[in-house]
Amino acid sequence: MIEAKAIVTRIEAGQVWIRTEQTGACGGCQQKMSCATASVQTMLPKREFKVDCAFPVKIGQALNVGIDDSHLLSISALLYLLPLLLMFGGVLLANTLLPPEFADNWLPLIALSILLLGFRLIYRRQVWLLRCLGVKPQIRVFSE
Numbered sequence: 001m002i003e004a005k006a007i008v009t010r011i012e013a014g015q016v017w018i019r020t021e022q023t024g025a026c027g028g029c030q031q032k033m034s035c036a037t038a039s040v041q042t043m044l045p046k047r048e049f050k051v052d053c054a055f056p057v058k059i060g061q062a063l064n065v066g067i068d069d070s071h072l073l074s075i076s077a078l079l080y081l082l083p084l085l086l087m088f089g090g091v092l093l094a095n096t097l098l099p100p101e102f103a104d105n106w107l108p109l110i111a112l113s114i115l116l117l118g119f120r121l122i123y124r125r126q127v128w129l130l131r132c133l134g135v136k137p138q139i140r141v142f143s144e
Contacts, residue, residue, distance in 0.1 A: 003066040008057050009048050016053040018065060079126070083118025090114035 010017035051065060091111045095103050122129070 002069045002072070003064045006063055006065045008059055008061045008063065011057065011059060014052065014054075015050045016057055017048045017050055018063070019048050020065070079122050079129070083115055083122060086118040087111050087115040 004020055006018040006020045008016055009019050057063065091107055091114070094107060094110045098106070
């Protein structure tokens with residue numbers, strides 16, 4: 001379990017809205033590449049999001065939120081491979097539909113455009129994708 005600190009911002013119907021805290025020391029730390037805290041800070045969005053909570057909490061309360069680390073590799077592969085697969089599929093489709101003289105000049109631009117659109121789509125829908133894959137941050141330990 002990889003954990004990070006978060007603050008409760010809202011409470012509604014058994015779900016808690018939280019915002020992850022920014023850790024200022026991570027930028028200058030030499031262990032950033034092997035640190036679980038830095039990994040969680042890149043995985044969790046910097047905005048509010050909902051988590052299920054069975055414990056009583058208060059607005060403004062600090063708590064620890066965790067993500068099961070067994071999912072991180074498969075999620076990372078999906079989030080990086082999906083735009084690449086979209087790009088290859090788009091290039092293949094453009095190569096078959098466009099005339100050869102037009103395709104030779106425009107395929108690099110088409111490939112780059114589809115790749116960037118794929119990354120943009122992933123960025124805009126990252127929380128939705130993670131929830132569809134069954135990866136939900138869970139509240140593990142409360143900080144006093």
